[in-house]
Amino acid sequence: MKTLVLCVLVVIVPLISNAQEKYSEEYGKVTQHEISMTEYVPDPEAEAVVIYEIGTNYFQGDDNRGFLLHKERRTKIKVLKAAGTEYAKIEIPFYTDSRNGESVIDIEATVYNLENGKPTKTNLDPKKIFEEKIDNDLSVKKIALPDVREGSVIEFKYHIITPFFFNMGTWAFQKKIPVIHSQLIYKAIPYYEYTYIMRGTKEFHEFDSVTKNHDIHFGSLLYQEKIYTFGMKDLPAFRDEEFISAEEDYMISINFQVSKIYFASGSSQNYISTWPALCDDFLKKDNFGKYIKNSEKEGKKLLPTLNLDSKSQLDQTIEITQYVKSMYKWNDVNNKFAEDKLSDFLKSKSGNSANINLYLIGLLKAANINVNPLVLSTRNHGGVSKSHPFQQFLNYVIAQVEIDGKTYFIDATEPLRYFDELPTRCTNVEALVVKPKNEEWVITTQKEVARTSKAFKVKINPDQQTLDINIKYTLSGQDAYQFRNIYEGKDDNLVNYFKKNNNVNIEDSLITNDYKELNKPFSFSFQSSTGFEKASDKLFISPFCNLSVSENIFKQETRTLPIDLIYLRNADYTSEVEIPKGYKVEYLPKELKHDSRLMSIKYSTKVTDNKIEVTAGYFFNTNLYDAKDYARLKYSYAEIIKQFSDMIVFVKE
Structure with missing residues (x-):
């Protein structure tokens, strides 16, 4: 022992x-x-x-x-x-x-x-x-x-x-x-x-x-x-x-x-500088200011081939931006400085974000467009301490264009965005306007609300216990970009998406508008069928066919920091549900109308002839909320999920 x-x-x-x-x-x-x-x-x-x-x-x-x-x-x-x-x-x-x-x-x-x-x-x-x-x-x-x-x-x-x-x-x-x-x-x-x-x-x-x-x-x-x-x-x-x-x-x-x-x-030797001095430094660098000047020289040779003479400055800007987006591929690397020489970039047709956006700025200058570089810190890179002028805080560059008193913020790295629709990584951040001996800051703003509209037409087959559904999506802003990225011109991409994420089978041809018409909403429609719940002589029908919101985006128990949604969000739903022969309506979801400084919610039903019309939607009133608003936002979103998933009940006459 x-x-x-x-x-x-x-x-x-x-x-x-x-x-x-x-x-x-x-x-x-x-x-x-x-x-x-x-x-x-x-x-x-x-x-x-x-x-x-x-x-x-x-x-x-x-x-x-x-x-x-x-x-x-x-x-x-x-x-x-x-x-x-x-x-x-x-x-x-x-x-x-x-x-x-x-x-x-x-x-x-x-x-x-x-x-x-x-x-x-x-x-x-x-x-x-x-x-x-x-x-x-x-x-x-x-x-x-x-x-x-x-x-x-x-x-x-x-x-x-x-x-x-x-x-x-x-x-x-x-x-x-x-x-x-x-x-x-x-x-x-x-x-x-x-x-x-x-x-x-x-x-x-x-x-x-x-x-x-x-x-x-x-x-x-x-x-x-x-x-x-x-x-x-x-x-x-x-x-x-x-x-x-x-x-x-x-x-x-x-x-x-x-x-x-x-x-x-x-x-x-001092290394802490001033923002005006840093602007001068940017404009002297080979991979920034000189890169823009070389791009402008290239633009003088290129622009005559794009037939821009008869177009307005805005249309010229759109055409030049679209040209850069279609010809040059972003390598997914963020930087404020070009990583390759201009000649190498033009030859490989690929580069980092600065290669692409500084080249765009040079072409716009060649077209006599009023344009300046904006340097910024992307959202996941951290905020800029304006009292500490260090280049390390900044990791990205975009273009700022002024036409007829209106400002446009342009990034050419993502081809499926409209010409002045910024990626979310660059949205609602402070950016430094790069001009000689200048300290001017601007906030990059969102172009339009992210909006999703879903329209349903539902036919009930009581004997087969199935629903025949026609579904149409119409999307704008960030929502359109997300679905354009999923689709990429291939029907199977959307078919697989709905099967994986919503357990919805697309059973008829998918019909879309041209997903590359970036100045228009992206829309698509399809046919589907699914089962429904039936008990004795009652039918339980979801008017939005399990395609409404189902998961609360606000998951924390408590919150100490502001809530930054990045962009405004809006969703609208309509559904026409045919009343099947031999049945009558026993229950309709309650009506709801809620308007507050945080968000707006609506839900209403109407019985007309042989169908039920359901209209619903919600809208966030801002993209930035105080931490104290978190509990109310979470509760409101839970109410949306509950209300939008409520079922219509039919009973035999």
């Missing part, structure tokens, strides 16, 4: 730290509480919790490459539910410039589990570290941790060495799971001055700065470090994921950007 006890102690002592300690931030140690906890009391729904995440950023001299930035990170996570195993999928992105890239070193990871009441420890096998190339400049290290399951504690660390210190990167204190402690230590040296930008909070739980009384030598330099500590504790999980522009705008984080460099000679 004594021998057995000794063996157990040999296993436990290295793994479990002081039992009185609730959480440990010593790497390689887990506490009894960490290994045995089954829920995180402040958030019982959490699938996992970050026990700690600690980063240390510092500079170190390299005889061949000068100062290099070192970023060390170590993290411990407790997996509480099966879904929490997702947080054991560790990915470390790094840049792989062929001459001066980043290095990822010292990767370690351990998984702790309880087996029959005893703790076990499994270390990462270095063979389970994989590297994947994302593009020419970016790669990612992927770590496959062993034996991760509900109840596991995972701990890992790594070290990045980088020459790219202008943007030190973002330290995200908050996650989609709770965080008990997150801390960043930055060891500043007197040669690089940074501006840091806080998001999601006005102050840190921990902040300290102290000059380390220790001289450091590098070449002829002698300096001391100033150590900054930023920390946050007991952060809740970030769950306001739906209907926001970018999570990074609201999650607690800190971002560092170089603002000034001091040289050993005593001189210095």
Whole structure:
């Protein structure tokens, strides 16, 4: 028995730290509480919790490459539910410039589990570290941790060495799971001055700065470090994921950007600029301003072939935009700078968003259209801090055209949108007008309401217990774009869509208008048949044939952030239901008319001769709501689902 006890102690002592300690931030140690906890009391729904995440950023001299930035990170996570195993999928992105890239070193990871009441420890096998190339400049290290399951504690660390210190990167204190402690230590040296930008909070739980009384030598330099500590504790999980522009705008984080460099000679160089200076810089760059000028030269040769002379400026703009959309393909990469030379882009007929939109701007200039580039941050890239003029905040460029006092915002990356219908990634964001020595901001606006109209004609066959249905969809705005993308000129695409998403079989020819007539609504109609519920002498008929809204788009229990729907939404339904011979109406859904500052809802029925006419619809009165409106929106949408799915009941006469 004594021998057995000794063996157990040999296993436990290295793994479990002081039992009185609730959480440990010593790497390689887990506490009894960490290994045995089954829920995180402040958030019982959490699938996992970050026990700690600690980063240390510092500079170190390299005889061949000068100062290099070192970023060390170590993290411990407790997996509480099966879904929490997702947080054991560790990915470390790094840049792989062929001459001066980043290095990822010292990767370690351990998984702790309880087996029959005893703790076990499994270390990462270095063979389970994989590297994947994302593009020419970016790669990612992927770590496959062993034996991760509900109840596991995972701990890992790594070290990045980088020459790219202008943007030190973002330290995200908050996650989609709770965080008990997150801390960043930055060891500043007197040669690089940074501006840091806080998001999601006005102050840190921990902040300290102290000059380390220790001289450091590098070449002829002698300096001391100033150590900054930023920390946050007991952060809740970030769950306001739906209907926001970018999570990074609201999650607690800190971002560092170089603002000034001091040289050993005593001189210095400012890197924090002004927006007018950045506009000038954009216009001087080969892959922005000069690219536009070269495109304008190409346009002088191209435009005579497009027969534009007799057309108005607006029609010329539409024609030129359509030409670019039809001739050049977007490679799904967002950028404010062209990635290829103009000659290469024209030859390959493919490029990033800047290749396409800067070329469009050049052609419009060649046609003497009043056009300027607009640089912006796409919705998922995060908002722009206008008090911090850094190019890194901006990742996209579109065209702004002024004709007869009216402004048009144009993006040419998506051929199935009308000429001035912006992609949702560029809608309702602030954009900088790029003019010499200029700081002018505009908000990119939505062109039209996203509208779906559904019309049904329903014939009931009581004996066969089937419905013969004629269905017509008419769509505008974003709704039209979504269905044009699904359709792409192939009937089978819509057939498969309705079968998969609505369990509706299209049984007769699909009839559509020309889906490439982008200035008109997209419409299509088809025949279908389905069964219905019948009980004794009663028939239960859904007037909208299970094609009304069925799932609440507002899924959260509570909301702390504004609700951003991006675009206005409107849906209309009409249905004509024939009253079958030998039957009479026993029940009609109640009428509903609701108008508020949030939304409008309508539902009415009318019996005329041998048919029932049902009219319904809803309309969101804005695309941006306060957080306090969330509960009412959720309730109203639930009422729409309930009302629109209510059935007409027929009974035998």
